[in-house]
Amino acid sequence: MRLLPRLFLRHAFIFAWLLAFAAASSEGQATAQFPPDWTNALGSLADKIAAVTKRGEGLSLEAKNISSLSAADVDSLRQLLLTDLSRRNRRVVTESSADAALQVTFSESADGYVWIAQILGGDQENVVMVSVAAPNQKASTTEAPLTLHRKLIWEQDMKILDFGILGEGMAGGSSMLIVLGSDKLSFYGSQDKSWKLARTVDLAHGGTAQRDLRGRLDLKAGKAELPGAECGGDFQHPETVTCSSITTTADRETPRQPIGIQARSVEDYAVLAGACGDDSLMLASGAGDWTVPDFIQGYDGRNLSAATQQIQVPGPVLELLRNDDGKSARVVSRNLKTGVYEASIVSVSCDD
Amino acid sequence: MKLRLCLCLATISVVLAGAAPLQPARRPHYGGTLRVEIGPTVQSLDPAVVAAGREEADAKAELDALLYQQRSEDGTFVGTAGSGPFRVASWELGRRATFAANQDYREGRPFVDSIEIQMGRPAHDRVVDLELNKTDFAQIPAEQARQATDRGVRISTSQPNELLALVFLGSRSGKESPRMREAIGRCIDRAAIVNFILQKEGEAARGLLPQWSSGTAFLFPSETDVRTAKEIWSQISPSPKLVLGYDSADTLEQSVAERIVVNAKEAGISLVSRAIPASGEASLGQVQGETRGVTHVDARLVRLRMPSPLPRIALTAFIHRLEPIAGTVESPVPQSASPEDVYYCERSIMNSGLVVPIVWMPQVYGLSARVRDWKQPAAGESWPLADVWLDSTDSR
Numbered sequence: 001m002r003l004l005p006r007l008f009l010r011h012a013f014i015f016a017w018l019l020a021f022a023a024a025s026s027e028g029q030a031t032a033q034f035p036p037d038w039t040n041a042l043g044s045l046a047d048k049i050a051a052v053t054k055r056g057e058g059l060s061l062e063a064k065n066i067s068s069l070s071a072a073d074v075d076s077l078r079q080l081l082l083t084d085l086s087r088r089n090r091r092v093v094t095e096s097s098a099d100a101a102l103q104v105t106f107s108e109s110a111d112g113y114v115w116i117a118q119i120l121g122g123d124q125e126n127v128v129m130v131s132v133a134a135p136n137q138k139a140s141t142t143e144a145p146l147t148l149h150r151k152l153i154w155e156q157d158m159k160i161l162d163f164g165i166l167g168e169g170m171a172g173g174s175s176m177l178i179v180l181g182s183d184k185l186s187f188y189g190s191q192d193k194s195w196k197l198a199r200t201v202d203l204a205h206g207g208t209a210q211r212d213l214r215g216r217l218d219l220k221a222g223k224a225e226l227p228g229a230e231c232g233g234d235f236q237h238p239e240t241v242t243c244s245s246i247t248t249t250a251d252r253e254t255p256r257q258p259i260g261i262q263a264r265s266v267e268d269y270a271v272l273a274g275a276c277g278d279d280s281l282m283l284a285s286g287a288g289d290w291t292v293p294d295f296i297q298g299y300d301g302r303n304l305s306a307a308t309q310q311i312q313v314p315g316p317v318l319e320l321l322r323n324d325d326g327k328s329a330r331v332v333s334r335n336l337k338t339g340v341y342e343a344s345i346v347s348v349s350c351d352d
Numbered sequence: 353m354k355l356r357l358c359l360c361l362a363t364i365s366v367v368l369a370g371a372a373p374l375q376p377a378r379r380p381h382y383g384g385t386l387r388v389e390i391g392p393t394v395q396s397l398d399p400a401v402v403a404a405g406r407e408e409a410d411a412k413a414e415l416d417a418l419l420y421q422q423r424s425e426d427g428t429f430v431g432t433a434g435s436g437p438f439r440v441a442s443w444e445l446g447r448r449a450t451f452a453a454n455q456d457y458r459e460g461r462p463f464v465d466s467i468e469i470q471m472g473r474p475a476h477d478r479v480v481d482l483e484l485n486k487t488d489f490a491q492i493p494a495e496q497a498r499q500a501t502d503r504g505v506r507i508s509t510s511q512p513n514e515l516l517a518l519v520f521l522g523s524r525s526g527k528e529s530p531r532m533r534e535a536i537g538r539c540i541d542r543a544a545i546v547n548f549i550l551q552k553e554g555e556a557a558r559g560l561l562p563q564w565s566s567g568t569a570f571l572f573p574s575e576t577d578v579r580t581a582k583e584i585w586s587q588i589s590p591s592p593k594l595v596l597g598y599d600s601a602d603t604l605e606q607s608v609a610e611r612i613v614v615n616a617k618e619a620g621i622s623l624v625s626r627a628i629p630a631s632g633e634a635s636l637g638q639v640q641g642e643t644r645g646v647t648h649v650d651a652r653l654v655r656l657r658m659p660s661p662l663p664r665i666a667l668t669a670f671i672h673r674l675e676p677i678a679g680t681v682e683s684p685v686p687q688s689a690s691p692e693d694v695y696y697c698e699r700s701i702m703n704s705g706l707v708v709p710i711v712w713m714p715q716v717y718g719l720s721a722r723v724r725d726w727k728q729p730a731a732g733e734s735w736p737l738a739d740v741w742l743d744s745t746d747s748r
Contacts (some may be wrong), residue, residue: 109567110661114691211460267379291727
């Protein structure tokens with residue numbers, strides 16, 4: 001007889017613990033996928049709702065999405081808001097037993113997301129809202145027998161003409177990122193998994209400015225060239241690099257012969273060595289002009305048929321150049337959402 | 353490996369040689385003359401000279417943006433003509449102008465060699481010229497966009513960023529004024545204006561900012577409520593006779609004003625429309641008429657173009673623009689850029705009933721097939737003609 005209450009207590013304890021664990025983990029799942037400022041904003045919205053409602057008041061909740069958020073995100077945000085409201089002693093109940101109607105609208109402005117709560121109780125309507133920064137669109141990759149990977153290396157407001165990494169993967173040696181911009185050559189040393197500025201050299205290039213300025217880095221030779229200026233030195237030791245103005249203002253690069261891929265003329269392409277032990281692979285960007293998002297796709301070197309899925313780039317690909325290793329390409333693009341120039345490395349892998 | 357790459361390039365060359373005609377290349381190139389047509393005749397490019405009307409002022413601002421590098425905080429151009437991407441090569445007053453590329457422009461020489469601007473081209477002629485490939489670039493009234501598309505004209509449409517609103521003038525005040533304004537605001541059938549007059553190129557306006565900019569426009573109602581309008585109007589005694597003014601040079605404003613008069617009649621409201629001169633802002637209800645000396649209007653239609661996509665900046669500019677028309681003084685502007693501050697500021701103006709938003713309209717441009725890298729300017733931005741290039745320098 002004495003065992004019964006003890007067993008009951010033990011089971012009750014285990015059940016309560018499981019409930020608490022389940023609640024904590026479901027909340028964790030809901031919050032884990034959102035940036036911290038989203039969860040903070042939702043907390044602020046709950047605070048504002050609490051400020052215009054009474055403690056213990058029953059609210060009927062209706063959530064509406066008129067933004068670019070996915071339905072799944074809105075569902076999770078709704079769940080999170082329920083938790084936030086219950087923490088503030090506001091009950092969410094059915095419409096028939098509610099003291100006030102709470103309508104939450106996930107909206108969007110030119111600045112970012114706007115999450116709005118309308119609280120209707122009696123004749124009174126209160127409107128409260130919070131704003132949240134919208135995340136930048138991320139480049140996505142898709143599965144294919146040959147898969148392209150895009151790794152963002154560097155981004156900056158100033159135009160990037162070319163870039164390169166020296167000493168990458170060398171045992172014990174630190175690597176150096178060199179970025180050729182329109183008016184300076186910058187050297188960044190690797191430090192704690194990030195790039196720290198080591199030196200910049202101004203490019204006092206003479207002549208008239210060009211709207212489609214192009215330049216090239218030759219890492220092996222320690223040279224940077226662009227119309228009106230050239231730089232030279234040991235790129236592993238930035239302090240040795242000097243730049244000078246030259247009289248040639250024309251683009252010294254030989255225009256690249258366009259090639260035809262699937263009935264379109266392609267000027268930006270890079271031919272890579274076969275990554276999977278067979279034929280070469282040609283990478284090319286899309287056909288849109290420089291005002292639309294772009295993509296990079298791999299084509300079979302023999303017949304130019306598509307060999308990989310496209311990887312999306314959130315802006316036009318401005319440069320697509322084969323790296324010295326022959327296995328990857330360096331890509332300069334401009335993110336149309338943020339306006340910044342992005343330097344990335346595109347490589348290819350086999351899925352087998 | 354080298355051999356394999358050579359073979360590959362050889363294959364590519366073969367593919368190139370045997371290929372069908374290719375789509376145009378995407379890397380920009382220099383050269384050619386961009387042909388532009390505009391509706392108004394611009395009398396002077398000097399920023400200090402005030403334009404005669406709204407249309408001329410808008411066109412002049414676009415042309416000056418091509419000639420001047422800098423703008424001051426209030427949006428006026430400063431510095432010397434020719435410091436921008438182009439300089440004036442020839443100027444025939446009120447007829448045509450040629451701008452040549454500025455070789456020394458700080459942000460790089462424009463891609464086109466020159467721009468030929470033809471002035472005083474009516475909207476219909478601009479559409480026809482686009483259709484016949486006689487011009488490369490022209491702005492098209494929003495209400496003609498659909499027709500132009502049907503005729504095969506390449507169209508670029510912005511987000512709706514120009515508000516057409518009915519503004520009550522500050523002269524008429526009195527106990528019944530707020531109820532009169534409410535009745536007129538409720539009787540307007542915005543959906544019909546969008547569908548029939550704007551040919552679905554636009555959207556019914558709810559607030560002073562569009563939904564895409566503020567994210568809060570849905571909080572303002574826009575439904576027509578003729579019954580309530582009738583009810584409110586029947587309680588006003590004596591029933592006044594109101595006059596709605598519109599810009600005499602603006603055919604869209606005229607159509608919308610006439611439609612509002614029809615809506616008002618349906619609600620038993622006595623409202624007539626009247627053309628008023630294009631120049632100057634009507635204030636205190638007294639507008640100098642072209643033929644009669646003085647024209648009295650109680651309200652007028654006003655176009656408000658957003659100077660920025662950002663809600664706070666746009667709303668602040670609108671408030672300053674409306675103050676002299678509506679006769680309001682020192683209206684509160686949003687204290688911060690927070691959506692709540694902007695919304696409550698907008699709400700207070702809407703509650704006054706002095707401004708009745710009607711429709712949001714986009715900016716529509718027609719482009720020839722050879723124009724490349726055209727990017728629709730955002731609200732407040734100028735035509736980016738220095739960035740476009742011509743796929744073929746041959747205009748035929």
